[in-house]
Amino acid sequence: MFVKYKPKRNLLQTILHTEILQGMALTMRRLFSRPITRQYPDEEIPVALGFRGQHALVRDPETGGSTCVACMRCATVCPSRCIRIRFHDEESRRVVDSYDIEALRCVYCGYCEEVCPVNALVLTEIFEYAAYSRDPFHFTREDLLANWDRFVEERHIDRETYVNPFWRPRGMPEGRLPAAKRLPVPSDWTLEGQVVGAGYDQQ
Amino acid sequence: MHVLVLLLQILVLFAVVMLHVAYATYFERKIIGHMQVRMGPMRVGWHGLLQPIADGIKSFFKEDIIPEQADRPIFLAAPIICLVAMLTSLAVLPFAPGWVLADINIGLIFILAMSSLSSYGVILAGWASNSKYTFLGGLRSMAQVISYEIAMGLSLVGVMMLSGTLNLSKIVEAQGTSFGGMYIFPQIIAFFVFCVAMLAETNRVPFDLPEAETELVSGYATEYSGMRYAMFFMAEYIGMIVMSAIGTICFLGGWNGPFTVPGVPFFWFVLKIYLFLFVFIWIRATLPRYRYDQLMELGWKLLIPLALANIALTGIVKAIIG
Amino acid sequence: MTKPLHTTLDVPVAAGDEEGYSLRMGPQHPATHGVLRVDLELDGETILECTPHVGYLHRGFDKLAEHRTYAQGLILTDRLDYVGAMANNVGYCVAVERLLGIEVPLRARYIRTMVSEMSRICSHLLWLATHALDIGAMTVFLYCFREREVLLELFEELCGARLTFSYPRIGGVRQDVTHSFIRRLQEFARTFPDWIEDYETLIDTNRIWLKRTRGVGVISGEEALDLGITGPSLRGSGIRYDVRKARPYDAYALVDFEVPVGREGDIYARYRCRMEELRQSARIILQCIDQLPPGPIVGDDAPDLVMPLHGHPGKEADASRWGTGLVRLLRDRALFPRGEVYVSVEAPKGELGFYFVSDGSGRPYRMHIRSPSFIHIGALPTMAKGAMIADLIAIIGTLDVVLGECDR
Amino acid sequence: MEPMAIGKRLAEEFPGEILDTCVHAAQVSVIVRRQRIVEMLAWLKRTDKIRLNHLMCLCGVDNRDRMQPPLQRFEVAYSLYSITHGHEFRLRAQVPEEDPRIDSATPVWKGAAWPERECYDLVGISFANHPDLRRILLPDDWQGHPLRKEYPLKGHDEWSGFTDLLHKVEELRPFDFNPNPALRK
Secondary structure (H helix, E strand, C coil), rough: CCCCCCCCCCCCCCCHHHHHHHHHHHHHHHHCCCCCCCCCCCCCCCCCCCCCCEEEEEEEECCCCCCCCCCCCCHHHHHCCCEHHHHEEEEEEEEEEEEECCCCCCCCCCCHHHHCCCCCCEEECCCCCCCCCCCCECCCCHHHHHHHHHHHHHHHCCCCCCCCCCCCCCCCCHCCCCCHCCCCHHHHHHHHHHHHHHCCCCC | CCCHHHHHHHHHHHHHHHHHHHHHHHHHHHHHHCCCCCEEEEECCHHHHHHHHHHHHHHHCCCCCCCCCCCHHHHHHHHHHHHHHHHHHHHCCCCCCCCCCCCCCCHHHHHHHHHHHHHHHHHHHHHCCCCHHHHHHHHHHHHHHHHHHHHHHHHHHHHHHHHCCCCCHHHHHHHCCCCCHHCCCHHHHHHHHHHHHHHCCCCCCCCCCCHHHHCCCCCCHHCCCHHHHHHHHHHHHHHHHHHHHHHHHHHHHCCCCCCCCCCCCCCHHHHHHHHHHHHHHHHHHHHCCCCCHHHHHHHHHHHHHHHHHHHHHHHHHHHHHH | CCCCCCCCCCCCCCCCCCCCEEEEEECCCCCCCCCCEEEEECCCEEEEEEEEECCCCCCCCCHHHHCCCHHHHHHCCCCCCCCCCCHHHHHHHHHHHHHHHCCCCCCHHHHHHHHHHHHHHHHHHHHHHHHHHHHHHHHHHHHHEEEEEEHHHHHHHHHCCCCCCCCCCCCCEECCCCCCHHHHEEEHHHHHHHHHHHHHHCCCCCCCHHHHCCCCCCHHHHHHHCCCCCCCCHHCCCCCCCHHHHHHCCCCCCCCCCCCCCCCCHHHHHHHHEEEEHHHHHHHHHHHHCCCCCCCCCCCCCCCCCCCCCCCCCCCCCCCCCCHHHHHHHCCCCCCCCCCEEEEEEEEEEEEEEEEEEEECCCCCEEEECHHHHHHHHHHHHHCCCCEHHHHEEEEHHHHHCCHHCCC | CCHHHHHHHHHHHCCEEEEEEECCEEEEEECCCCCCHHHHHHCCCCCCCCCCCEEEEEEECCCCCCCCCCCEEEEEEEEEECCCCCEEEEEEEECCCCCEEECCCCCCCCCHHHHHHHHHCCCEEEEEEECCEEEEECCCCCCCCCCCCCCCCCCCCCHHHHHHHHHHHHHHHHHHCCCCCCCCC
16 A cells, blocks of 8 residues: 555645644644643552552561562562572471562563562552662562552552452463462453453454 | 933833743743643742743853853853844834834834844854854854845835835834734735744744754754853843834834723733734744755745845835825 | 774764864764764765764673573563564564464464554654654644553553563463453544544644655665665655565454555655554554454463573473473473574564574573664665755654664 | 575575575575675575565574584574565575684675674674674774673673773762762762
8 A cells, every 4th residue: 555645735725824824723722622741749640550660578467577488489580680589498498588679670570470479579559769879779578568568558458359460460371370379350350251352253 | 310211211121021031931831831732831839930930040040161162252252142132122112102212213224233133142152162063053043044134124125115214113103004004914925024034033943943952952052051041042032022023013013903002002012022922932833843955945035036026016016006 | 803993982084185074963962862873974064974873772682682581581672662662572472482383372462463553653653753853843742642641551551561561471461451451442543543633734734844854865665675674664665565464473464454655765755654554553453452352361382481591402392391380391491492583573663573593491592683773773874865964863763763772 | 485495596506505404483594605605695686586685684693502513603694585575584604713704795785784793793703895894882992792602791890991981980979969968978
């Protein structure tokens, strides 16, 4: 298909500058239309569920600590290698000694939360965390747990019902998920309730 | 005593014009903002009303950086030449009957001369900064001003022929008796030429080549900062106001209006200037930019012949009727 | 190194005895679309010689990818052409799937097609915005961003990021679409052609725009091919080459769309091509939504995100053996077939290709990215010769280069 | 034309130049000697019914860790496509370690100039008859070629230009903008 050009302007249109006047009419119309600007700090910007923002370790309401089992999957999968976990073995289970994330190295791909078998790690919807030096971006385990508290408080999260889309990827068959990740989710997140195109049957 | 009164008048005029310049920038940003479905300045004062004041204070206190390799005296003088030339041309503008600082007989020529003089500032700035972008900006400005000065001068010849004077007050008075009270009707071609040349003279879109930011960074003003940069800025806006005033005086009948507003003799004059300024801004929000050679082509191949034809036409018509 | 070093910091000297005017545009310049540096040799404002210098944004993706698993390498592609990253992600995944012989379910292919086209609209909108701004039409810039914002929000809803999506994965996509996403996308794709009218009213027939774009930066089809120019920039010169039609990937063979081709090969023809592509993209999105089949979004043989970095070279993999679960994957030390493959997709900027060499381990032995921007900047000296400074800006704009992609 | 058939015709046209033919993922690549590479490319581009007129990808590879005959230390892979006929084909020209040099493809495709510069820069294969063979992505005074397998991932020294830059940064440190006075030294 060859692209079509609009017809060339004729002499009258050239003299009257019709195309320029049309353009000016458009800008004049827009002068009275509603601006799309959102006054950011005054006006809250809606952030989609599952936005990949500040890191947090989910605080276990029972123990008050993290649920991390030190399986090292997040540290293995991390493309920027910003997660560092130290642990020791204790009676057939691993105990996490330290859990560090260097947020300035992180690329926010969300692989870590997706591979975590116990949903211990999450990238929260918080994106406002700036500082004047580098140190505050080195998150230790305590920082990460505090991040979770901030997240719960700021976004009014219900720990019982909150599901991050990366904990249980939408449309992922349950068979591919470890038991802890088979969380109850809205119907269109599951294979059964997925969106199907209207014209699909006609194919 | 007379001198004191005059000084006071100058001071008042200066203050009023400066206030207009400040708020012209504000309204420009606001209007363009809304035309582009955004809001413009919002954060300083109510709807950003104090923004121009904040900008002024900021540029006053900013460091005035002078490049090491610059031609120092000229570099320092250039923005002042620009600003002073523009301010001087305000002196001959009649805002209302009798409201003029210097009612000289060659007002029109004086303004043309001053606006050419202010382009010296631009050229010198481009030269003295000793930077490649500013130099190109200065060159462009020089070429542009020379070409469009001619077109503008010629377009005003028709007005001079009709009114028979160069005194701006008399031109306005002469229009009162003409058809429609404005020279725009008999001089429509001249008005068109004048409008285009006016945009070019004030370096506004679509003729903002001397400071085309996507090509020459900031053109002749690239190396300037702080107050000196603000002077160029002020000169540009005063230039806009002066050119609007010329357009108002020569084509739109100056202070004449459909009715007189009691107590405010300059009402119509100011209103017409605002209209011009709005169009300046409106055009800026709509049009792309010409290329350097196309600008020259437009000036020499279209505007000057048109203006000459207009002079001939005016002459013939005047010879037949008058 | 035996070769004498001549540094690019030397100021170029004009040929002949006439004193030339050399101008260095960039790397910091409002119109070089990133950190591109162009050394110009001028005669007045006419360009005698133009030498682009790239590499200011070189991050060594080729080398980085050699030390990451295939899944980890995906995130590098986000940072290539960051204005339309989804197309890069998809291209990477398509190439790796071809290399490793992985099947992608139909639903995932439709979703990928859909998001690739969203990304094309995003990229073309940004191109139009900056291109128009370069030529001085400031308002088009903001009108384009108005629509782009809608798409970015949709992306955010879909995959949690606005620019660095990392959305597809090898063997499928990471998240299924939701009802609200599809609804919003459908509404956008339906109304979008009306918004295009907005931009066209402002510039399409505007005499200044026409003067700046018609007959400027002309390149013949043959020459464009010779220089390796692809994408809308090639099609503007009358050559019908679109990877989506030539070597269909994902669901492009299943949807109906036209490939707009220009005649003149000037900036205006390329502009018209891209504007038409915007409309076609909206059409493809609507078709994808309409035809979206049910089914899984990840193939059965898709590898887990956690891949072993090292395999045992020497033993060929049996693709059917390494299955779904992580445990099996780790136990088998999944080994991939050896070989090399060049797979390209039609990214918004042109043909984005990935050349992979696999040595059987869990990471690419060699990854080379054929980035359209790199090739296009290579063509800049030919196109800019004899033009004026203002034209150069327009030509850089019309080639639609992103330096992140060029320097990799 | 089928890619395999192209390979056969190429072997007939240039006897003794073809070392091997391999197929992966339905893509045919032919391993060739480097001596007559430009002739081969020109022949592939200009012969009727083949007309591989689009040089999709030019890429240098270091074969150090997969050296099996007939592979040599380096190779340059030319991925070609015919827009006219819609078939693709690949040439892999072998370049020995002792003399990493191959003829430039610029006489056939002008657009090969930059990919060749990149190849020279990152893999260290030099191209004879190249109009402007300089480093392209790395600084001109860079040592070594990063995409060679022996190139270290971690070095002991910074690139000299970078150390200069660091000195400059230190020099300018007093003028730093630091809004937090507590952190100011």
